[in-house]
Amino acid sequence: MIIENTSRRNFLKATGIAAGGLVIGVAIPTQTMAHGKKIEQAAFNPNAFIHIQENGDTLIYCGRCEMGQGISTALPAAVADEMEADWARVTVKQADGDEKYGPQATGGSASIRRMFIPMREAGAAAKFMLVAAAAKVWKIPAEQCTAKNHYVINNNNKQQLSYGDLASLAANITVPEKPLLKEKSEYNYIGKALPRHNQGDIVEGKLTYGVDTKIPGLKYAAITHCPVLGGKLKSVDKSAALAVKGVFSVVEIPRFDVPYGSIGGVAVVADNTWTAQKALKTLKIEWDLGVNKSYDTQAFKAQLVKNVEAPAQVATERGDIKAAFAKAKLKHSATYTGGHLSHSPMEPNASVVYVEKDQCEVWAATQSPADIQKVLGQYLKREPKDIIVHVTMAGGAFGRKFKCDYVHEAAVISEKTGFPIQLTWSREEDMRTGYYHSINAQHIEASLDDNGNVSGWLHRIAFPPIGTLFNPATDRPSKGDVGAADDYPFGLANYRSEIGEAKAHTRIGWYRAVYAIFYGFSFSSMADELAYKAGKDPLTFLNQLYDANEVVEQQEQVKRSKNILAIAAERSGYHQRASLPKGQGIGLAVHYSFASYVAMAIKVEVNGDDIKVLNVDCVIDCGQILNVDGATAQMEGAVVMGMSLALSTEVTFRNGAVVNSNFHDYPVMRINDMPQVDVHIVDSDTKPTGLGEPGVAPFAPALANAVFAASGKRYRDIPFKPLTV
Secondary structure: OEEEEOOHHHHHHHHOOOOOOEEEEEEOOOOOOHHHOOOOOOOOOOOEEEEEOOOOOEEEEEOOOOOOOOHHHHHHHHHHHHHOOOHHHEEEEEOOEOHHHOOOOOOOOOHHHHHHHHHHHHHHHHHHHHHHHHHHHHOOOHHHEEEEOOEEEEOOOOOEEEHHHHHHHHOOOOOOOOOOOOOHHHOOOOOEOOOOOOHHHHHHOOOOEHHHOOOOOOEEEEEEEOOOOOOEEEEEEOHHHHOOOOEEEEEEEOOOOOOOOOOOEEEEEEOOHHHHHHHHOOOEEEEEOHHHOOOOHHHHHHHHHHHHOOOOEEEEEEOOHHHHHHHOOEEEEEEEEEOEEEOOOOOOOEEEEEEOOOOEEEEEOOOOHHHHHHHHHHHHOOOHHHEEEEEOEOOOOOOHHHOOHHHHHHHHHHHHHOOOEEEEOOHHHHHHHOOEEOOEEEEEEEEEOOOOOEEEEEEEEEOOOHHHHOOOOOOOOOOHHHHHHHOOOOOOOOEEEEEOOOOOOOOEOOOOOOOHHHHHHHHHHHHHHHHHHHOOOHHHHHHHHHHOOOOHHHHHHHHHHHHHHHHHHHHHOHHHHHHOOOOEEEEEEEEEEOOEEEEEEEEEEEEOOEEEEEEEEEEEEOOOOOEHHHHHHHHHHHHHHHHHHHHOOOEOEEOOEEOOOOOOOOOOOOHHHOOEEEEEEOOOOOOOOOOOOOOOOOHHHHHHHHHHHHHOOOOOEEOOOOOOO
8 A cells, every 4th residue: 555645736636625734645556346357556546535624624535435334434434543533523525436546346345345454554644744743843752742633742741733733734744654553442433333424414315316416407317228138129109208398309229238338228308307207108119129038037947946956067076975975874955046136226226427529427326437437438439537427325226336327328318419417217117127136046965974964065056147247148157156155164075066057138237245145045054954954953063064174274264153153142042942932933044255254043933924033133243343333234234135035025027028116016125024133243353354245145044044943844945935926
């Protein structure tokens, strides 16, 4: 990492704020999210700016997208902590899309992992410079000064100088190459339950989301797409739409065949969104549905099951699986499946784009401004850096707003009409023509030896991978896609994984927790099933599976997984479950993903087909926590999402098109369904790891195991009770 005292002139040019004070740029070498390619920064290239103004007010720019996860509070608070700044004097601003902030892709639970130490070092550097400036004023050694709560204190006579008094003088101090960081015991904000910096604006509805942007001359657009991936427009009768009062134009948008480009559609432009949506329904459109018009998820899932229940392409093999199976005292097999899922954020896709002759300006709720710049640069034949992207607050995203088709479409409409355009997808349009979590099937065959220990494990996997977005010819997961199964920290000396065919018939995209959803389901479910087959307590059996792991590099995973399992069992009353009333049970699950560990113990009551979740004890070990309140909220949100996908949400395709349209037939969890959730955070001195995504994966298997404990019924397909549509 590099920290530099950047010139006020350059800073002003970049940010447009008032002159004066101390400005520090933070350069953080990271890797991009796209395609796993690593980009090392050769020159100073700040990811973030800290500006201490002459009145003491402190401004910190956050380069990552805020979408409710609290990143714009957690990271700046780490800076403020090391600075010994008064949090009440700190203002946080969302940075525009700009390479000077480094890779801004917000996903993969990676922001804090990559930026925690660099942001702390930036704050520590600012404190060092302020203290050095005060020491100069008092003509004493810096060691005789202490920084505290936006002041530097002279330890000899208790005189104080404010950060505002010192800011301009500090700007002339040499930036330290490796500033000293605080000890954990000295933290003021890190690891505490700090309120979000914009909490008041959230409560009062003052934040600007993608749908809130307004600029002079703005026109509003609504859009519809071919309901089948790969289809195209045959004809459209625009006359009725153009006759609607307030409608300006009907625009045909061709398919733009690049990742995240539009799949093609027809848009209506009007003087307000309601009129545009109303007129859109009057279009008479005929589509050529193309090769995917027969896609049926029920039939496809059945085919995936066939593909994994027969020998498939070998990915990884260790030990001697055949010998283990031949010597087994008992063999058990099970097939686990899951359907497509829709992100369904509360804020549908929305952006404002104004394409002019000399510039293109964008306002969008986006997880990746760089992808907007790339796609619009390709479409408009301009340099990506010439596309100005203002990142707005996102009302939920979960991976959907990593893709920028909705922004590209607004650019097409703006270019063709000459107006600045706000394009808002309807909920129905996003549900029916979005990106989806992979439909999937896994088949596991396992053997037990004479002592009831797992002696062999065969794992077959088939799902259309995200890689199909970049190479549509891909017809099965890659070896890397099944790496999470191959590296699972169970002790499986005799193991083989195989990959079944699974061609994509719709757009597959990142969804919160991604592949961890179905890997967590299969491993924790199968472990529970094997425990009962072996006549052992499931917790004991899980611990034995971990204890059998002799891989040196995985011992930390083993230790931390067992620890959170023990906490979940203790806090949930798992050891006293024999005293539960009839029809109640507790299930356990644990999963390692995004470099973090999450265990869940779920208590349920089952009455026939009715499943009532009573309590959830969630234990998270993700290293050093930045904000306890934010971390707790992330786990509670993971329970909400995990419960929805476990019990009800599934996207169904028939005749190539999505049948679901809105929350009435894609029923996400409601507030009255919310169980008691107790979040337990493991105190840790290790570096921070993933937080936003790892909490989703353990819910479904813990619930399935709880239902079995309560009723004797096994669920191997998620969702357990899909709504018939």
